[in-house]
Amino acid sequence: MPNFWIQPALRLGGIALLGLVVGLVWDLTAGLGVVAAGLLVLVVVQLVYLQRLQRWLDDPEAAVVPEGWGAWNSVFSTLYRARRRDEASRKGLTSALERFRQAAGALPDGVVLLDAGFHIEWCNSAAEAHFGIELARDQGLLFTHIARHPVLADYLALDVGAMPVTMRPTQNQAQILSLQVIPFGAADRLLLSRDVTAIERAETIRRDFVANVSHELRTPLTVLTGFLELIADDIPREPAVARRQNQLMKEHAERMARLVEDLLTLSRLESDSVIAPSTRVDVPALLDHLGVDAESLAAGRHRFRWDVDPHLAVTGSEQELRSVFSNLVSNAIRYTPAGGDISVTWRLQKGQAEFAVKDSGIGIAPEHIPRLTERFYRVDTGRSRETGGTGLGLAIVKHVLVRHQAKLEIDSEPGQGSTFRAVFPSRRVRHLDTAAADTDPAASTG
């Protein structure tokens, strides 16, 4: 503060001193005249700078910062510094705001900011896609005029903070959105929209699965309890009838056991790690055992042809691969009438290992093929039950193959037969070296 007064005091003192000198040398009037003139000059100078300040404040961006004189200098520079500080903090705020917007924009869920009258204030790109909004055009429009779904209108009309609702947007019927309104600020609202299509689908699959399992388990149980009631009530049965009934009970109990077994396999496949191990599996040996089992299952009703490459192996889990091969072969046996042909091939095809089962059975209509690997999906309910299928075989096959990065290919024509192919990628293919042949006793003695 004292700094501020020194210069003006010096100037005023100088003028007064000059006036005093002139007054003493000439006369009092001339002295007063000099003082008046000096003060006038000072006032004019102050006014000029005041005007410069005014001009600068009118247009702070473009105009050059005025040069000051005396105290004006410090006023101008203080103002200039204040302005720079404001600008910097405004820039900081803007970029922070922009970052928040970007963060909200990057959310996978839709976010819409609505004011008290449900006008659109801001939304992110996910919300634009969900509701058909174009922010650049629709800012300030009534939200329910753009997103006109009746559920949405009813939901917004409810008191805020209600439970989330789900709806299918009119423009995309396949999608399911879950909506929630959250009040914030004075009377503003935040509308969150989440795409729950996948979750809903998973939920439907789970519900269907539980219903199917209960149904499949109940059928054999009904048979068992029915016969057991007869036995418990000591109702006399003819020996032939009793034998037949016992046989039926046994069959149904076995079917339940198989079903539980398959369910356990499936759940183990699901809970295990996603990728199958990379230990080598001697597939030709596996198929040897399988061949014996298969021909005994078929009991001479089918003609088999085995075409197995003895040097071709793949990496994976032996137990899982056995269930894949035996499921595919036993399916072929089940769906091929007596006297049919079944040929099993294991060979290298374009660097990939291919396991193929071709039968001359009843075949599958094209509309069923994409759904065959669904759990409990049956082309013909009666037939597959009577042949003892659980409805889970191909589901297990598909699961195992996915874990081995392999593909299941199905070619089929009704009445002509089907070909099921499991194709393993080249990186799982191994060559069985001739070590096996070397240790062959026949080779060493011969």
Next chain:
Amino acid sequence: MGGLVEQQIVDALAGFASGDIAALDRVVAADHEVNAMEVAVDRECSTIIAKRQPTARDLRLMMAIIKTITDLERSGDEAAKIARMAKQIFERERMKMPRISDIRTAADIALGMLRKVLDAFARLDTVAAAAVIREDQAIDDEFRSILRQLITFMMEDPRTISMAIEIVFIAKAIERIGDHAKNIAEYVIYIVKGTDVRHTSFEFIEREAQS
């Protein structure tokens, strides 16, 4: 109200595709909601005109709203009609003709028109409205092709006639929904530009819309 009508049409067509009688019944039952909305909007408009005496664009907006709700209500009636016809078809017997694809195409165009025109109304976007008017041609073409197909079916097998007639009604209802959407598009241009473009050529409408 627009949203409700859109949903009614979507539900009616989904019911027609899937044969879900309960869903079709719901569409027929919900039609009265659309009617009630028309009455309510109508009353509100007369109140505004009486109390505030709107002029120029505001007056045009009022007039257009009164006309639009009539078209919307009729579209809602068409949805109910589709639901009733579909119900009759499915209650009598399962259909054995390739019906879905062409009707589905026409219905998708009609629904798209209605959605776009309601968007254009909300945004007062005359260019989008003019585009909707042009689209009406596609629905008319689609309707004629459905008709031609059905005639072939009927000539081949006279037993399909009663069913084909019901499908004709459904196709006609879809075509009418397209017409109503076109009418609403004309009101949008009327609100913004103040020119009545009903019963004029495309070229005139598009010039007006872009002016």
